[in-house]
Amino acid sequence: MKRQYRVVVAKPGLDGHDRGAKTITRALRDHGFEVIYTGLHQTPEQIAETVLQEDADAVGLSLLSGAHLTLFPRVVEELAKRDLDDTLVFGGGVIPNADVRALKEQGIAEIFQPGASLRTISTWLESALDDASTRHID
Secondary structure (H helix, E strand, O other), X not given: OOOOOEEEEEOEOOOOOOHHHHHHHHHHHHHOOEEXXXXXXXXXXXXXXXXXXXXXXXXXXXXXXXXXXHHHHHHHHHHHHOOOOOOEEEEEOOOOHHHHHHHHHOOOOEEEOOOOOHHHHHHHHHHHHHHHHHHHHO
């Protein structure tokens, strides 16, 4: 890791299941990231504001309610309103493959479905942020 990155992990909407978000928060911390977990029932505006206030490099969205096609793009929009277009957005949950493609077309960098290993997620995030920081230096 080129430096210690700051990552916000958030639960948008009314989804009350946070075991996955807490698990990924711990895994990312163990991998060396600084992680801010927002807790349950966050609006896209609250998530974007947390990213701004925490000067985060990335935001991970966890959602099991089925509202991912609505809420994930709204988070991207709220980040853009705050000039945070360079924030890496990734997500996870029970998301059908067709929806994964749609989300990536709307600016979500990666989606992790059930069964993705914590190592795979942590390694991907490190690589993606290292690549992004290299592009900003050039």
